[in-house]
Amino acid sequence: MTSYRELQVNGDRLNNTLQTTCSSWGALAGSATGMRRLALSQEDKEVRDWLVELCTALGCDMKVDQMGNIFATRPGTSKDKKPIGMGSHLDTQPAGGRYDGILGVLGGLEVLQTLHENDIQTHCPISLIDWTNEEGARFPGAMMCSGVWSTKSTTGLEACYAVKDTDGVSMQEALEAIGYLGDTPCDYRENGLESYFELHIEQGPKLEAAGNKVGVVTAVQAMKWYAVRVSGVEGHSGTTPMESRSDALVTASKLIAAVSDTARYTGLGVATVGVISNDTQSQATIPSGVSFIIDVRCSTDTMVADLSSAIFKKFDEIVQQENNSTSYHVIRNWGLPESTFHADCIEAVRSAAVNEVGESKIMDMKSGAGHDAAWASKVVKASMIFVPSKDGISHNPAEYTSPADCYLGAQVLLQAVLRYDEVVSRRT
């Protein structure tokens, strides 16, 4: 039997799988490498079907839970241990790239294939997980289904089922439509893990800037979203004097500018308005209603609360100053509390990474982006592996991580999982 330490994932196969599945299911029209694989779309269904078929052929036990999360579990020698999880998501942004999420799932698949072809018997079962709707791009609410599984999200199963896309299709209807409304409970207490490892691209410029190859992720910053609605009164743009207007878009514009200015001014973190929608569709009409979502992220929950307060204090001042009968309301808020990863998992990732590239090419990092691992870490030991993103670009068709870095990430994932399994095995 091959020694665990000598095992290597197949980088060519991983790159080939990644490029061909991206070309086949969800390639963004008019772009060589862009992706548009929205959660629970036809493209998402097809890549899921492919994954299920392949994992079944590898001898995995397949489960689909109530939120469509897929668990492909390769048995271990222990009969009573929960699986060590590896995973990420196969859905993408509306105009995203080939690596965000996808590398984590296909890297995990490559680990399963390597274990299979080398006939490795692990102590714990090993699960590959595809989490549903991580991006929250089609159904608002990022990391939605790992959030339900952890039971720590304030948005539970029924509330998530009811969330609708812009065409009015609910999450539950979409799950049914593509055949991924499973019956395994979406709850870590009933479908649990021993630990969870997630390989992901950095989505920022730090590894590249430092000339490093692997990020050992120790935490994920806190984040919160606010869906805001600004209300005014419709009117004719030619006949309504400036002083008689209640223009929702003018007020919304001042609020959106304040979101950015307040984040810059306080230095507490980052704040962004990524989506805006205006009820009015006519150039000759004064807008009566505008909706937008604020995304606030800071190192700690307290800093998120402080930055949010500063933003809404400024909102109140602006609405008062405008004095044009417009008003704003936060109609929904949701978020991800700060996450600190577990020393056992961090250590498994660090020692695997040091072994591959040496101490000088790795660095500890805090994630600026949210990940399914953040929710998982609320209920099981977890950590993450980051590999470099070219120019720090992500959520963009130009997103790129070299085949060598993808190989390295999957290799560190394999070795971290095996090291962790060894520790559990010794503990027994």
Place this chain on the structure above:
Amino acid sequence: MTSYRELQVNGDRLNNTLQTTCSSWGALAGSATGMRRLALSQEDKEVRDWLVELCTALGCDMKVDQMGNIFATRPGTSKDKKPIGMGSHLDTQPAGGRYDGILGVLGGLEVLQTLHENDIQTHCPISLIDWTNEEGARFPGAMMCSGVWSTKSTTGLEACYAVKDTDGVSMQEALEAIGYLGDTPCDYRENGLESYFELHIEQGPKLEAAGNKVGVVTAVQAMKWYAVRVSGVEGHSGTTPMESRSDALVTASKLIAAVSDTARYTGLGVATVGVISNDTQSQATIPSGVSFIIDVRCSTDTMVADLSSAIFKKFDEIVQQENNSTSYHVIRNWGLPESTFHADCIEAVRSAAVNEVGESKIMDMKSGAGHDAAWASKVVKASMIFVPSKDGISHNPAEYTSPADCYLGAQVLLQAVLRYDEVVSRRT
């Protein structure tokens, strides 16, 4: 034969026609009186078909021109005179009311019916005109097809054919699809009028506030639209520091606020951003591109130019201050120069209105909204008749003009046309 002066339109029939056709074709879902009858939609086709059938039955000669403008002409006794035109438009805003445009066409139809059933022989032929895409809500470019007919618009026939709706359907395709791509030249030199009268709701509060019943419209204010594109760079909202961002929506928000602030500050006129669209559809992505349209209206062309200059000067300052590598470009501009109506037509409207309600209940007005009559007035003698809008509300489902005021408007239209015809007849 009934004397011209005694002729009366049938107010009950007019109100019945207006309410039933609005209920049948284009009623806005979820609203008792709202309308959504977009230009060249199925609803627009159906109301056009109804109009053509009815006018044909009244003995009118029917023409559809190259932009789908419908001319229904009742012959006069003179063989060489061009028709006196009456008309407006049957398309509406996406969430408009039952009176804007519709009253002008159905009021003109009521005039034709009154002439027909009283067997009146006019000297000039009388044409009822339904102008295509006045609102510019589906195909951007308000008063588009009267603009082509006048040949004074900078947007000509071929350019208008190429304009697309948000689904990518071109104006030419839409005209073909509903069977209204006619072969009559859309050119006043080949399909001309002797003069043009347009009945319309005021769309503002002045008549009601003054307790008056009829506005004698002497001019239409100048207006100009600018399609603006703001460009930035997409990025991840969690991993991109505030100081490294090139956020197109932040810049666009500051520009939109400046449009309103500059109009208020200069006092030159009104300026509005009615539509905005953001390329990004993800709450976790820094927006890379935003488009919006600025609507500027003032009493004179010079004031429009001055207000526009002040707005764009402010834009340049903002982009420089932001210093975040975002930029803006005006990708298209179009407009309607100031229009002064003709004394002969104004006089016909005034004397008809005085005869109906007396000197004390009429007032001279300048229109704040654009109308097909503004383009028509560039090439033929023209004027307009305004009737009160309840609370000044328009471009809104709550738009309302009482049946009595609708009757009055159509009655003044009938008498103005007959008076004008009498003048032409005497001149011969």
